[in-house]
Every structure is written in C-alpha cells, then in structure tokens.
Amino acid sequence: xxxxxxxxxxxxxxxxxxxxxxxxxxxxxxxxxxxxxxxxxxxxxxxxxxxxxxxxxxxxxxxxxxxxxxxxxxxxxxxxxxxxxxxxxxxxxxxxxxxxxxxxxxxxxxxxxxxxxxxxxxxxxxxxxxxxxxxxxxxxxxxxxxxxxxxxxxxxxxxxxx
Numbered sequence: 482x483x484x485x486x487x488x489x490x491x492x493x494x495x496x497x498x499x500x501x502x503x504x505x506x507x508x509x510x511x512x513x514x515x516x517x518x519x520x521x522x523x524x525x526x527x528x529x530x531x532x533x534x535x536x537x538x539x540x541x542x543x544x545x546x547x548x549x550x551x552x553x554x555x556x557x558x559x560x561x562x563x564x565x566x567x568x569x570x571x572x573x574x575x576x577x578x579x580x581x582x583x584x585x586x587x588x589x590x591x592x593x594x595x596x597x598x599x600x601x602x603x604x605x606x607x608x609x610x611x612x613x614x615x616x617x618x619x620x621x622x623x624x625x626x627x628x629x630x631x632x633x634x635x636x637x638x639x640x641x642x643x
Contacts, residue, residue, distance in 0.1 A: 484518040485598025485624070487591065487615040488529025488605060495637060502532065508636060509536035512602060512629060520545055520573075522594050525553065525565060529604040534568050543573035547594050549586035550579045591615045601626045604633055 488494075495501035509532045513521070521537035522545040523530045537544045546569050554565040569575050578590040591611065595601060601619040605612045605628050619626050 482516065482518045482600045483520040483522060483598045484516065484533075485594045485601045485619070486521060486523045486530055486533045487594070487601060487603050487612050487619070488533075489608070489612055490526060490528035493606060493608065494528050494604070494633075497527075504637065505529065505532040506535050506539075508629075508633060509533045510540060513537060513540045513542060516602070518542060518600070520598075522547065522597050524549070524590050524594050525568070527557075527561070531565070531568070533602070534572075538568065538571050544568070544571065545574045545576065545597065546572040547576045547578065547590050547597075549577075549590040550582050551577055552582070587611065588614070592618055595619045595622060595624060598624065600624065603628045603630070605630055 491497045491501065494505055505528070513536050520543045521533055523534045524547050525531060525534060534544055534546065554562050557565065576593060578593060579586045591614070595615060595618055601616070601624050603612065603616055603626055605616060607630070616626055616628075
C-alpha cells in the first residue's frame with residue numbers, strides 16, 4: 482500500500498512543543514509498524530504530515546515529499562526550516578507543485594499527494610478546513626480513508642476542535 486497522508490497542524494494536535502511532536506511521531510510509527518506501507522506520501526506541513534515523514538524515515542519506508550512551491554517552509558523558524566530540509570534530503574522523491582507561489586498551490590499539492598496514494602491515512606478531528614477538503618477529495622477519488630482521530634483521542638485525551 483502507498484499511504485497518502487493528510488491531517489491537522491500542531492495547533493490542533495497538542496501544540497508546538499517537542500513533547501507534543503514526540504508523541505505524534507511515536508503515534509505515526511505505531512501506525513507504520515502496523516500497516517506496513519511500501520511508501521509514504523506527505524505534503525510536508527507541520528503536524529501530522531511531518532510526524533509521518535519523520536516516522537517513515539525512521540522505519541525505513543520510502544518517503545515521497547510534495548511541496549506546494551520551492552519556498553515552502555522558508556517562513557518557519559530557522560531550526561524548523563533546517564529540519565524540513567534534512568527530511569527532504571532523505572526523501573526518495575521530492576515533487577514540487579508550482580515553481581512559484583500561486584493561489585491554488587496548496588490544493589494542487591494536496592491533490593497530487595492523494596492521487597499518488599492508494600490509501601489515505603488521516604488525523605482529522607472533523608473540523609472544517611484543508612484536511613476536510615483533502616478527505617472529501619480522497620473520497621471522490623475512491624481512496625479508502627483511515628482516520629486515526631478516535632485512536633489519537635484515546636491516547637491523548639485530545640478533544641475535537643471545530
């Protein structure tokens with residue numbers, strides 16, 4: 482299975498602390514060990530995407546990284562951007578949706594991720610936004626969507642935020 486990743490950013494997953502990020506990576510590793518995908522495809526956004534990307538590399542699962550544009554992440558804090566670059570250097574493939582910023586770049590990037598995968602692994606609370614749109618598109622494509630939110634809630638006590 483080629484797993485396409487979609488999910489929330491840190492503000493909906495416990496925050497930006499290293500403790501929260503570590504818990505998220507461990508959760509991603511558990512899923513990878515259980516599901517055993519042959520490839521993980523991520524849009525490389527903070528939160529669930531980056532946790533899955535890191536976990537894939539730790540589990541020696543090929544990572545396909547999709548960027549909306551070459552400057553994705555340049556506005557992040559220096560250490561976070563350097564970390565993104567180190568993940569991209571270890572990716573099996575880096576796909577860039579647009580050569581420069583464009584209004585549709587995030588949607589096009591997300592749709593590329595979803596179309597490349599044959600299974601979608603999501604961390605989605607049910608809140609409206611980019612993750613909801615990605616899941617709707619995955620369902621239009623006929624991709625099975627595995628939403629890990631109930632498991633995440635049991636693990637962390639995280640409640641849905643709309």
